[in-house]
Amino acid sequence: MSEPHARQLVAGMVGGGAGADIGKTHRRAMRLDGEYDLQAGVFGRDRARSAAVASQLGIPEDRHYAGYREMAEKEAGRKDGVDVVVVATPNDSHFEIARTFLEAGISVVCEKPLTRDSVTAGELVRSAADNGAVLAVPHCYSAYAMVRHAARMVRDGQLGAVTFADVEHASGWAATPLEQGGHKQATWRTDPDIAGFPSVVGDLGTHGFHLLRYITGLEAERVSGRLKTLVPGRRVFDHATVELQLTGEIPGRLWASMAAAGHNHGLRIRVFGTKGNLEWQHEDPHHLAVQDLDGTTTVLTEGLSSLSDDASRLTRVGLGHPEGFLEAFANFYRDLAAELRARRDGTLPETRELSFPTGYDGLVGVRFVEAVAASNAQDAAWVIPAGAAVKVGV
Ligand SMILES: NC(=O)c1ccc[n+]([C@@H]2O[C@H](COP(=O)([O-])OP(=O)(O)OC[C@H]3O[C@@H](n4cnc5c(N)ncnc54)[C@H](O)[C@@H]3O)[C@@H](O)[C@H]2O)c1
Structure with missing residues (x-):
């Protein structure tokens, strides 16, 4: 099992606010191996409720954002900006949110289904490649x-x-x-x-x-x-x-x-x-x-x-100690971390036949x-x- 890395990957999130389902699983999974530090986010459309969640999560106030566009712009301009953003909103908003971060050169974990049609899904795949970013989709059962x-x-x-x-x-x-x-x-x-x-x-x-x-x-x-x-x-x-x-x-x-x-x-x-x-x-x-x-x-x-x-x-x-959903989600994040870290540090990524869904x-x-x-x-x-x-x- 990997231990926390010297310099953690900086993560952001869009979605996953109060009462939301899957956002909290992403956050717990990211913590499990100590590879990620959640430092920025928009946790819902309502600014005050989003800020309340951000405070609870210990996110610094200057990184509580009013909307994802502001977040992409400001994070892309920071030296210590996010390495990856998790998009955990309902399906109709995936495309615009993911595209905004990818175009800013920021890697994205976008929930499934990636978008609502294959034209926009193809656009995200191309945008990731064009902007040197990773696009991953958490089909975590794999x-x-x-x-x-x-x-x-x-x-x-x-x-x-x-x-x-x-x-x-x-x-x-x-x-x-x-x-x-x-x-x-x-x-x-x-x-x-x-x-x-x-x-x-x-x-x-x-x-x-x-x-x-x-x-x-x-x-x-x-x-x-x-x-x-x-x-x-x-x-x-x-x-x-x-x-x-x-x-x-x-x-x-x-x-x-x-x-x-x-x-x-x-x-x-x-x-x-x-x-x-x-x-x-x-x-x-x-x-x-x-x-x-x-x-x-x-x-x-x-x-x-x-x-x-x-x-x-x-x-x-x-052996004898069952692992479950959170650990599988964390495995997804561990495979992804290796790829993100290689891009960030300019090293060669490990190549594995069986890795995370892209x-x-x-x-x-x-x-x-x-x-x-x-x-x-x-x-x-x-x-x-x-x-x-x-x-x-x-
Ligand atoms: N991989 C999995 O196993 C898995 C499991 C459950 C859900 N999902 C997917 O995750 C996504 C979210 O599902 P859910 O059940 O958590 O939904 P949810 O309704 O419980 O939560 C969605 C969250 O997104 C926020 N939100 C909506 N629009 C926003 C915006 N523009 N900016 C910021 N925040 C915004 C909402 O306020 C809410 O906090 C869906 O695409 C779903 O298909 C995946």
Whole structure:
């Protein structure tokens, strides 16, 4: 496990104010390895409430900002300005906020879905490259040690050739019309102007889709999707089933739902190959079940000395001590820190086959949302996601 570095990376945040969901997870994860120091931010649109959060977090008063544009301008002009800004606002504001910082040469962690359309997502990827900045998207499930091990097993051919992959992110968090009672997160996630009509695909589908791409190393060549609204009166789609044709015509399947009644987080992936299969579940994240052709099941546990280096380097406390969501989020930040530090200090970044999701992954996620929506509009016809075989940017 890494210890605090002599000179921490300076971080800023936009979003994550009082009552917000994911901003506090980012802050806790950034603290875990002592690599980041949160020194600037705008924690909501209301200036007084934002300043109150900033004070609680110990941010110096001259770095409590009224808005993100002011923050980008002033931070870019400081010698000790932020190295990275976390954008943890609802989806409709990601593009303008991320673009403002990237154009000022400041690296960005932008929440998913990266933007609401692939044109703007592509613009962010280009802007990061043009301005020498890093753009990262926190699909943090890829930062669990046992997910890294699963990806390593597939890369090393331990499952043989992949024959099928099945992922579900089927949560029950909004199985009732929470939005009608003013629930903060449900209100914007069911507003098509903020979350888009295929809301559940952008919100949960992009996580599942990224996890599938990350473990298998395969891309979606075509998708056939059906979207439904299971909760009466809801204005967006809350249930999606998608057939995938992966690289080399390998079949895949994705189910994303915010209305899977009774399910908790509901993220699970299974990958099948010619030699066996593996299964990982987010609610038991320190185990990976592997079955061979005879059906013998081996349950691998985080911390075992026989695991890959990819898994071991993400393990802090060792065998018998389960790690979870915060640690995975911190793993994302640790991988990112290595890249940010190299840029800041002018050293060579470590190259790793399995590292953090970039803006490119965010762009692929947005293209996936668009392709699923287009397929649904054509009675589940097969649709080729934009740029399916073309890799651009970072
Ligand atoms: N990676 C993950 O696992 C994960 C988990 C949850 C949410 N998310 C994503 O994170 C984002 C935020 O989701 P949430 O559930 O935390 O939302 P939220 O509604 O709980 O919080 C959003 C925060 O952003 C602030 N905000 C809005 N506009 C702002 C602006 N212009 N300037 C400054 N602050 C502003 C709000 O005041 C609030 O504090 C979404 O894009 C969501 O998809 C990702």
